[in-house]
Structure formats: structure tokens, C-alpha cells
Amino acid sequence: MYPSFSPNHIQTQFLFLTGKGGVGKTSTACATAVALADSGKKVLLISTDPASNLQDVFGIELTSTPKAIPSIENLFASNIDPEASAKAYRESVVGPYRDKFPEAVIATMEEQLSGACTVEIAAFDEFTGFLTNSEVVNQYNHIIFDTAPTGHTLRLLQLPTAWKGFLEESTHGASCLGPLSGLADKKDLYSSAVSALSDAAKTTLILVTRPDVSALLEADRASQELKEIGIKNQMLIINGLLQHYIETDEISSAFYHRQRDSLKRMPDNLKEIITYSLPYVSYSLTGVENLRNLFKPYKPSTTLDMENPSVNLPGLKAVIEDFSANGTKLIFTMGKGGVGKTTVASAIAVGLVEKGHRVHLTTTDPAAHLEYQFQSNSFNQNLTISSINPKVEVEKYKAEVLSRVSNDLDEAGLAYLKEDLESPCTEEIAVFQAFAEVVAKSENEIVVIDTAPTGHTLLLLDASESYSKEIERSTGKVPESARKLLPQIRNPKETSVVIVTLAEATPVLEASRLQDDLRRASINPKWWVINQSLSATNTNDPILKGKAIAEQGWIQEVNENKAEKCAIIPWLLEEKVGYDKLKDYIN
Structure with missing residues (x-):
């Protein structure tokens, strides 16, 4: 279908890999680095992914200083901790104001600098030296970055107002306020870094995706966003493509055909990009030999007498019975894109209706035509559904913020604010406000909400409210419905958060960070749901069964160390x- 990816396809010195969590960026980056080093090239591999497992892959402790990989000549690796970088960066920005501003103002500044954009900018600050320092650049034939910056971050770097201490001058209530305010002395350095990224002779952007619809949509979004700022030398790798299936194995056949159906729905923009594939493999991509095998023809074990992995966890029915028995009134499903939040939220809603409860389900998935399907069914008289369109809510929120401050900002300031409002956090805030309006109108029913706000968003809304009381010129406002919802979310007798994940490294690590984020906001998720588990099936496909066995360690990690x-x-x-x-989930 697509030719197999080979490191021979790499022609530039800089490689940047991007893609949603769990698609295999790190394993692809590592395997590529090993293959290039094996061919005699001197290679530096740098990860800025908070979920990176470079240490596990190579069996060596790594820091931000490049270190030689003992078993591979010519390969060096560096693992930048963006969270630590962001923490140091936040203090460099906020520290000078601690004795000058009230405590509530400082709390707001810290929270506004706790978002994903700040982490990404701090990481970009760390690896800028690897792009622009000629002493470093001249040492290596290839420098590979596991995790590329987003188009939003790079556009922020190009806006002149971002370098003028914007944090000191405006508090508009948006999400990533002044993330560059502490880096004014690095404008020229960042400009050089962005230029290197945009130079097709120097840089290749590798979009890594899985053959499923949500991952392809995310790759398409990243591709277009980065093309807009001049990063056009792009390559697409479809990772984890099952090469063959066993006709007599229902799971194997369905798995294979679902992947092919997803690829038929690939966005037109991606179809224009040079595309390669990598096989779905059963073995863990850790250790040098396994990494080397990734680019070789894959021959799975044909042994089918392996014992099926045993899974002794309850199904979704137990989650629903728990909520029903305890009178939970507000249920959020949360997790990274592609793990099945919408489906789990819908199944929980249906299960509660089947137990006799009145339920309102609201979702942010505009492609989920659940309202039509449910209303046409005679068993759903106790179920109502609404669909919140994130694009509509974001535009409404942006218009509201801009209308409040447009008269107070010059043209450059307005441009910066508009870009700031393009951040992912803005969408969370806008959608949360829409959720709050739904909850405010609901009485005598359970409300199930697909996609919860992160702890950062909740703290930001709280901080904005405190800030608006503290500083008269602040325009950060929290609607009454959202303000009332915040304490309700923190009440475990009324509200429960369900974290949805897959039994794989990146989804579990990212879900764990989400849980930590929520706990910062005094919210403790009660249930974790491991979705789409091959361990819980009876497949005899040797590749899928091998993957099922690999899931066991992550299932144990979630059950014993992560989930209540x-x-x-x-x-x-x-x-x-x-x-x-959907009733099939609870039967």
C-alpha cells in the first residue's frame, strides 16, 4: 500500500518528528537514529517529550547534555526535561514580581505560565542551541528531535509584541498570557532557529501517525499549521500498519480492515505528502536489536500455543454500577485524543439510563451524530443529548475577549493577543464555559460530559476570578455558571472524573500527568478505564497476541500504581x- 520507510530517505541534517501521543514518535526517532549511526553517520538524538522513554530504550541514564550510547558507535543522545525547564523558566519570569504584586496576582501569573504552551516554549529554548550553535551543529551529520514545536508556538516566536514584556502590560484573561515575556534577550537567537526549521535544505518534518482516523486528523492539523509558517519539507510515516491478517481470527480480520478503512478517509492534504509505512510489530521497541529489526522485513512468530494473557479487572458495567449506587450527579471522561473518551462517555450514559436514571450527555465531538441515533430509539426517553461545537464556542469566546480589550491595545498588541487566543488552552476554557451552561440548566438528572478541562484550565479560571477582584484594570472574567461549577467539580460526592487510556506507554504516562494536573486543582479521579485492550480478547493472531502480552505491564502499572x-x-x-x-458495553 505504501513503501516501507528507510533512513535512506533522509536527506537533511535536522529531523523533527511530530504526532499525537502514542503514535510511535520516540520509537521511530530511535530506530532512525540507530540506522543512520550504523551507516557511519554521526547522529545526535534529542527528546523534548515529557513522556519520552529514551532511558528505557537504550538502557542508559540521560540528561540534557549529549551522552554517547555505549553499544552504538556514532550515536549520542540527550533527554531534555521540559517540565523542569518550564519550572525554571516560570520562576525567572515571576520571581522579580514576588515583592511587588499581591499574592493573588502572583498566583495568577504562575498559573498562566503553567500551560502546555509554556512547557513547549521552555523546551524550544533548550534545544535552540542545538539548532543555532555552530560548534554543536558541525559535530553531527544528523540531529534528530523527538517532538517538534507546534505552529502556534512558532507563530508566537515570530510576533514582535511577544518580546516586549507583554505580561506586565495586559491581563486579558486568555490562556497563555505572555509566555515569552522572560526571553526578550533571545529574539535574534529564536529567529535563527525558526529560519533553520523553515529551510528545506536543512530540515525535514516527519509526521508520525497511526492508521486510525483521530491520529490522521491530528497529523493533518499539524501539517497545515506548520506549512503556514514555512515548514513545507514534510514526510508522513504511517506507523503500526498490520501487514496481514488471519481470516479465521475475528479480531485479526477486523483490526486489519479497520486500519484500511481509516486510510481511505485520509485528509486530502496528507495525500499530497510523500508517505511511508512501518509495520505493526508485537515486540517492544526497546533495546538496540529490536530497533534495528524495525526496518527489516517483519516475520512474527508463528507459535499459536501461547497462553492468553489473563485480565482480572472488571468491565465498564462496574463503573456504571458504582455511579448509580453512589448518586454521582456529574461525570467527566478525560484522556488524550484517540483513546475513546466519547465512546466511553456515551456507554456510561446509556448504562445509567438502563438503570432508570435520567441522563444528559454532552459531547464536543462534532462528528458524533449521537443525538439523531439516540432520539430515533424508543428506549432512550430518559436520555437527552447535546453536542458542543468547539469551533463555535472558541470563536464566541475570542470575540468576547477581543471586544473587551480591543480599545486598549495597539495593532501589535492586538496581533499578539489574537495569536495567544489560538492556543489549545483557549479551546478548553471556551468549551468549559459551554459545559457550565449545560450543567446550570440541568436539574434532577445525571450529566455526563465528554472531555473534561485540565487542572490548569480550572486553576486558570479560578485565578482569573481572583485577579479580576484584585486588579481593577484586569478584564479576566469568569461567567457565573462556570464560577458555580468549579466548587461542584471539586466535590467528590457530586462529581467523578473517569480517565480513559490505552495499555501502552505514552497514553498511560500522559494520563498520569493529567491526573497530577487535576490533583493540583483538588480533583482526584476515581476510575481509570483501560480501553481497546487486546489482552481482554481471545485473538490467536501471533502479532496481536504478542502485543496483548506487552500490554500486561501497563495494565498492572495502572491498576496498582495509578488508579483508585x-x-x-x-x-x-x-x-x-x-x-x-452501546448497550453491548454493559451486557
Whole structure:
């Protein structure tokens, strides 16, 4: 279908890999680095991914200083901790104001600098030297970056107002306020870094995706966003493509055909990009030999007498029974894109209706035509559904913020504010406000909300409210409905958060960070749901069964170390859409 990816396809010195969590960026970056080093090239591999497992892959402790990998001549690696970088960066920005501003103002500044954009900028600050320092650049034939900056961050770097201490001058209530305010002395250095990224002779952007719809949509978004700022030398790698299937194995056949159906729905923009594939493999991509095998023809074990992994966790039915028995009134599902939040939220709603409760389900998935499907069914008289369109809510929120401050900002300041409002945090705030309006109108029913706000967003809303009382010129405002919802979310007798994940490294690590984020906001998730588990199936496909065995360690990690309570959902033969199909989760 697509030719296999080979490091021979790499022609530039700088490689940047990007893609949503769990698509295999780190393993692809590591395997590419090993192959290039094996061919005699001197290679530096740098990770800025908070979920990076470079240490596990190579079996060596790494820091931000490049270190030689003992078992591979010519390969050096560096693991930048963006969270630590962001913490140091926040203090460099906020520290000078601690004795000058009230405590509430300082708390707001710290929270505004706790978002994903700040982490990314701090990471960019760290690896800028690897792009612009000629002493470093001249040492290596290839420098590979595991995790590229987003288009939003790079556009911020190009806006002149970002370098003028914007944090000191405006508090508009948006999400990533002044993330560059502490870096004014690095404008020229950053400009050189962005130029190197945009130079097709120097840099290749590798978009890594899985053959599923959500990952392809994310790759398309990143591709277009980065093209807009001049990074046009792009390559697409479809990772984890099952090469063959066993006709007599229902799971194997369904898995194979679902991947092919997803690829048929690939966005037109991605179809224009040079595309390669990598196989779905059962073995863990750790250790040098396994990394070397990734680019070789894959021959799985044909042994089918392996014992099926045993999974002793309850299913989603236990989650629903718990909420029903305890009178939970507000339920959030949370997790990274592609793990199945919308489906789990819908199945929970249906399960509660089947237990006799009145339920309102609201989702931010504009492609989920659940309202039509549910309303056409005679069993859903106790279920109401609304669909919140994030694009509509974001535009409404941006218009509201701009209308409040447009008269107080010059043209450059307005341009900066508009870009600041393009951040992912802005969407969370806008959607949360829409959720709050739904909850405010709901009485005598359970509300199930697909996609919860992060702890950062909740703290930001709280901080904005405190800030607006503290400083008269502040325009940060929190609607009454959202203000009332904040304490309700923190009340475990009324509210429960369900974290949805997959039994893989990156989804679990990212879900763990989400949980830590929520705990900062005094919210403790009660249930974790491990979705789409091959361990919970009876597949005899040697590749899928090998992957099922590999899941066991992550299932154990979630159950024993992450979750207060844990449930598991098997990988299912078909996607469950519509009321009757969703009942399959609880039967």
C-alpha cells in the first residue's frame, strides 16, 4: 500500500518528528537514529517529550547534555526535561514580581505560565542551541528531535509584541498570557532557529501517525499549521500498519480492515505528502536489536500455543454500577485524543439510563451524530443529548475577549493577543464555559460530559476570578455558571472524573500527568478505564497476541500504581455507535 520507510530517505541534517501521543514518535526517532549511526553517520538524538522513554530504550541514564550510547558507535543522545525547564523558566519570569504584586496576582501569573504552551516554549529554548550553535551543529551529520514545536508556538516566536514584556502590560484573561515575556534577550537567537526549521535544505518534518482516523486528523492539523509558517519539507510515516491478517481470527480480520478503512478517509492534504509505512510489530521497541529489526522485513512468530494473557479487572458495567449506587450527579471522561473518551462517555450514559436514571450527555465531538441515533430509539426517553461545537464556542469566546480589550491595545498588541487566543488552552476554557451552561440548566438528572478541562484550565479560571477582584484594570472574567461549577467539580460526592487510556506507554504516562494536573486543582479521579485492550480478547493472531502480552505491564502499572479503581474494555470487533450498540458495553 505504501513503501516501507528507510533512513535512506533522509536527506537533511535536522529531523523533527511530530504526532499525537502514542503514535510511535520516540520509537521511530530511535530506530532512525540507530540506522543512520550504523551507516557511519554521526547522529545526535534529542527528546523534548515529557513522556519520552529514551532511558528505557537504550538502557542508559540521560540528561540534557549529549551522552554517547555505549553499544552504538556514532550515536549520542540527550533527554531534555521540559517540565523542569518550564519550572525554571516560570520562576525567572515571576520571581522579580514576588515583592511587588499581591499574592493573588502572583498566583495568577504562575498559573498562566503553567500551560502546555509554556512547557513547549521552555523546551524550544533548550534545544535552540542545538539548532543555532555552530560548534554543536558541525559535530553531527544528523540531529534528530523527538517532538517538534507546534505552529502556534512558532507563530508566537515570530510576533514582535511577544518580546516586549507583554505580561506586565495586559491581563486579558486568555490562556497563555505572555509566555515569552522572560526571553526578550533571545529574539535574534529564536529567529535563527525558526529560519533553520523553515529551510528545506536543512530540515525535514516527519509526521508520525497511526492508521486510525483521530491520529490522521491530528497529523493533518499539524501539517497545515506548520506549512503556514514555512515548514513545507514534510514526510508522513504511517506507523503500526498490520501487514496481514488471519481470516479465521475475528479480531485479526477486523483490526486489519479497520486500519484500511481509516486510510481511505485520509485528509486530502496528507495525500499530497510523500508517505511511508512501518509495520505493526508485537515486540517492544526497546533495546538496540529490536530497533534495528524495525526496518527489516517483519516475520512474527508463528507459535499459536501461547497462553492468553489473563485480565482480572472488571468491565465498564462496574463503573456504571458504582455511579448509580453512589448518586454521582456529574461525570467527566478525560484522556488524550484517540483513546475513546466519547465512546466511553456515551456507554456510561446509556448504562445509567438502563438503570432508570435520567441522563444528559454532552459531547464536543462534532462528528458524533449521537443525538439523531439516540432520539430515533424508543428506549432512550430518559436520555437527552447535546453536542458542543468547539469551533463555535472558541470563536464566541475570542470575540468576547477581543471586544473587551480591543480599545486598549495597539495593532501589535492586538496581533499578539489574537495569536495567544489560538492556543489549545483557549479551546478548553471556551468549551468549559459551554459545559457550565449545560450543567446550570440541568436539574434532577445525571450529566455526563465528554472531555473534561485540565487542572490548569480550572486553576486558570479560578485565578482569573481572583485577579479580576484584585486588579481593577484586569478584564479576566469568569461567567457565573462556570464560577458555580468549579466548587461542584471539586466535590467528590457530586462529581467523578473517569480517565480513559490505552495499555501502552505514552497514553498511560500522559494520563498520569493529567491526573497530577487535576490533583493540583483538588480533583482526584476515581476510575481509570483501560480501553481497546487486546489482552481482554481471545485473538490467536501471533502479532496481536504478542502485543496483548506487552500490554500486561501497563495494565498492572495502572491498576496498582495509578488508579483508585480500574476497569478494562476489550478491543471490539466493531465500533459501537447508537443506543442499542452501546448497550453491548454493559451486557
